[in-house]
Amino acid sequence: MSSSKPASVPLTHTEVETLIAIERVTASISVFATLILIGTFIFIKDFRTLSNTLIFYASFANIFANVAALIGGSALSHENGALCQFQGFLLEMFMQSDPMWSCAMAVNVYLVFFHRYDSHRLKRLYWVYGVVCYGLPFIPAMFCLFYRTHKRGKMYGNATLWCWIDGNWAPVRIYSYYAPIWIAILMALVIYVRVGIEIFQKRNQLKVADTGNLSGSNDIRPTTFAGTRTTEIQVTTDLWKPPLVTPPSPIAQPGQKRSGSLRGQTELEPNEQYSITICAHNDPLTRLRGNTFGLRGSNVGAPIDKIKWAYTKVAILFAISILVTWVPASINRIHGLVCPARPSFGLNVGSAVVLPLQGFWNAIIYFATSLGICRKVWRRWRSRGETKEVGGGKGFGARKGLVKGKGLEKETASTVEFSEHKSVGSLGDSF
Template sequence: MSGLSQHQLNVLSTTERVGSCFSLAGIAFIFATFLLSPYFKKSINRQIFYASIGNLGVNIAALISEDGPAGGQSSALCQLQGFLVQMFLGVDCFWSLCMAVNVYLIFFHKYTIEQLRAMDWKYLTGCYGASFIPAFVYIFVETKARGKVYGPATIWCWVTAEWDPLRIALLYGIVWIAIVLAFAIYCMAGKVIWQKRKELEGFLNPLNENPFKSTITTEIHVTSQPRLQRGLSDISKPSINFDRNADANLEDNDFDPYSVNIEVGPVEDHRRSSMPDLMRIRTLTRTAAVNDMNAEAWLYARTSFLFFLALLITWVPTSINRVYGIAHPTKTNFGLNYASSLVFPLQGFWNVLVYIVTSQTACKSLWARMRGRPPPSPERDTVSSAGGKKDVKLNRIARRESQRLDSADTSVTSRGRR
């Protein structure tokens, strides 16, 4: 710490603590809403909730700040702070890799949200178990030449400079392996998204919480007969049949069938002749939401990518600082250390931003309840499985196909629960 003045150390300490306050407020919001509110019970929020446990540990260490090094290397506070940093600092990266693996399973193995949920215990064990082993062992490692593993490390107690190779081997190295693997998976998924960009219009907009909300697949069969010369009363009316996807189970849905009445007026013969005897009109607004995989799986993939971007904000500047420290072991760069003290405590803050962006409807419902207004019903997870169950919410009746039926004066009256 001799490379920094006391004023600079105070600035780093203040920055850490202020950033931690923002993150702790965000973590408290995630814990409270996910555990207590049904509006946030979404599969895409579950991973952020698990990662927030690690953010909490990092923020506790950041609140201790320079009080750890000031207490001395052998103090319980310094050793506790070092344990918290080693235990929880890299957990976000490990969770990001787990989320990327889930994206891979979704895109290339057609895993459903239900199948992914069954893997949570493996991810929890892997992420926190892998971090706990070295963090716990370091407490008991001590040599005469190097001393204890945990000790003063500029902005807090962590692995000392004498044990610097352990920082690279058991944290930074593993973290960047996880980041590179996650990036490779997202590149593969990005190729799939690009190929389906027309069907996924609006998917890449993070402020569009559910681009598949108005998904509807409708088939309209129109059967017509030639117009008779005896007048309007003898004109045969087209029969209209609205068919949903074959794999949609109407008995499982909580809405009433739509009733559509169409009346057709007389037209000239030359216009009627251009109309085919059988016309099939198919409206596909978001094919991916109902065919390739369910909408919740696509939204999970988008949330995972946003989480990954937030992760880069934390680890790029801190890794640059680490490389600088290796290249110049006798120098301490205040600017790079300040960047590290700024971004490390804000991990929880970035995560809560992703959490809010992907839970806009739930946040609005919570705000309505706080203001004493009746909130809407909570959204249900869309779950698809090999058995073929799909719960599709229909929010509107099929749009008029006036351009297709320009040979007739068509009046459409629709009745149904949206």
Template sequence: MSLTQRELFALSTTERICSTVSLIGTSVIVVSFLASSSFRKPINRLVFYASWGNIMANVATMISHSGIDYGTSSCLCQFQAFLIQWFMPADALWTLAMACNVYLTFFHKYDAEQLRQLEWKYLLFCYGLPFIPAFVYFFIETEARGRIYGSAILWCWVALPWDFLRIAVFYGPVWFVISLTFAIYLRAGRVIFQKRRQLAEAGCSDSSGDIDSPMDPAFPKKTEIHVTSEITHTGSEFDRLNRLIIASASYIPHRYLSPYSPYTVTIEGGSASGNNDNVPMQTLRRSQHDPYAQRRAAAKDVNSAAWAYTKYAILFFIALLVTWVPSTINRLYSLIYPSNFNFAMNYTSSFVLPLQGFWNSIIYVSISWPAFKAAFANIKLRNRNSLHRASLQDHNKKNRLEVKMAEETQSTHVNQPQQAASPSPPPPAPVPITPGPRASRLQQVFGQALARTLRANSYANFSGCFPTPAKHVPASLESVWRQLNAKLEESAKAEFDDIIHERDAVRHLNELDRLVGEARHRRDNGQGESRVAPHTLTPDELYRAHLTPYLQEAQSSLDARIRATESENAELAQHIQGQRAEIERLLSGLEAIVADVEGAAAAASHFSKENDLRQEAFKMDEEVKDRSEI
């Protein structure tokens, strides 16, 4: 079947435009994921891995009809067909991997670290499985049908004589994967909304007395949660629901998750009959007057989580349907009616198949929108700081020129004969805005203090304040910690820069440096200096000159007090030395007395042993008793 030039142009242009849009979307995913750690959530990592397959598939679709134009046996055509067969179905496999994460998290209680350990297996599965047929097709060729890779009208792919392989090895497995993916989503979604209904009923139940939990387990419970109001929710169903809410943190922006419940919580592990020690958890400072606020907050959390989960599941569903339904219908039509060519169906396929990366980028942006807003805010802050620095640099250049001109003028006046001093004081010299020694030291001290503050807010200390998220969602908590430290550092630096700018600290510190340097210069080179008339001094110099006698008087008074204190200290030191000598004499006399006592005790014991006084005393006592009986 032949196509007109107009039809070929429409198909090629559409494929390349859609491929370009998709490449732009995947570049957003790759750049944002590599640029900031706040985007590296579990689901985002899977989308990032899938993006490389989208890029390779878009490379093939960008070639478009050029592979067929070069010949079906050309290397370009074979390469294009190999890329399409390998990477185009990998996107559906990555969607299955995301669904598997949901299944493992909800039904098998996998945490973020366990999910991360599965990612290399996902890579092998999603890219290794489609690689096998794509590579084997290179070596299959028959006389009746020729090579498998050939013209597929839109581009080089499985040739028309091998059309049944498109359904058996490509579209059939893809639709099986899509069906399995939606089965997982439907099962998880059904359980979510059941728990949502149960929590809603629990939140609206009667508030008098102790209320039975709507989620009492039909099998041994795994967790008991006791709150201060003595309202308890037990059972593995509630535990599974909480795990799903926690697991959804990797799929749901943080704005959907409300704060922790306003109760003191004690968690007991083990069976219902076990007697385990209570582990008190962190007490939050919110009001505890409403005894049913916890259940209402839990119902609100599950409601938000369920809605966010549903939104992203619907996005995946729409993306898969838009991508694969038109192309599958087109391939079935071409299989049933091989001699008929439907331009509308082929054009629709050329439009939707290259957009896999674009749909993934839409889902990625919607999931990570809070992180994007934070990144945009940081970019605006950097731009504002760069403009501020640029204006400061321009101002510094201007000041340096003024200083240079002032120095040249001063050198000219020095070379000329000295004239009578003007009755009015000269204006002060311009002060440069470039940070001098003291301004640089101030910035250095601030940087060191900020660094120590950030080191004190380590992840170990931060996670210790939030033990429950640290246990269940460590990756999300670490991302929050990194964002908090980054925001703290940026806000502290921005506020420090604003204070420096508002108080004009650099100029004043530079003026202080100048005055100190001038004073040192005058002190070192004051010999032979001509006298200066008082009326030529500036007000600041006159003020300091009048203040000097008072400062000298205060200094002399302080020196006298220091000398008196030193003499008192010397007397006290002598007195202490005398007391120490007396103590040593007393100790030596005491040691002599102790030695005498020990000698007397030794002599007494020795005399007793030699003369057997104790035995004689016993004998005399027995004789006295015998005589008393007589």
């Protein structure tokens, strides 16, 4: 048991080959999914949302970690060779970057909920997250690459499935690898618990206020939440000719409708008429209901609060995927530390399945939380194809795919909600 492979002796050659085959299959799946993620983010601007941006940055760690997994056991034949050392460096550095990016997303959630950070301020933290999530793992990865002793040799060597920190250096695996990973995971979980408590409290306040209003009580404090105003705009115009704009009429009072046609000083033809209808609501209970996730002192309105909640869901899903990845792997490593001469084939299978799938789960979260964007992009591509068929791609109406008969008429109805004290940016801003 004094050789450099004490942990791999009990596993048969067939078991080791099975583990290597499993990790290569799962790594291939992750590489394919991650490349699609990177491609859509780079080439389709709609996907560059705030939550997707951090997943995009984390995807580079997934690529390099999966490259190491694809090398598999090929490097084990020459533990002191360059390929083995390269594989060990990639695993040490990039495998632990993903949990750190998950922690960075949790920090963003904390800053949004409790310090009212908007996208402009969050974007200024990207370089900090990059330095931490890639810089911190780089230090132990480089140290393990160059440090050696005469008795135990190099630090990167046989780790059963691949070249990583050798069994002779097993305690270093905990200090330089699993400890930082679990610190990042626990920090993220603490933040999510805190945010969950805050959301629960605000929901209860909202229910109490709503109940008080229905029972005739005047004890409603809508000032606890940021006020919102709903404006409905309806436009009817001929898209063949630019509409004529006249000075606006006096602003309608809350609860009133105002409509009319903008005729200017000359009579317009029937197909040139342009009308606008504006309706504003300023009901306190409507404002209260519209801001479900308003926090104390928050200066963001209902739509931004919806984006906050959507961003939080992405971050929480990211954290769950990290737990799914690292719980089985950590149990396996603890078992290997306690019983180095009796490794568990079942636990190694679990590690071979979950560790290379980090990139795959990130891609699933990326697209599952961007279904609206996917539908929008798909409709746009379909409309472009239909535009080429209708009118040969000439003229304004053909470009929009709206040519219908002799005339052209478009009617839109939109609801715009905004905060009375809007900040510089919003969470809805793209990358």
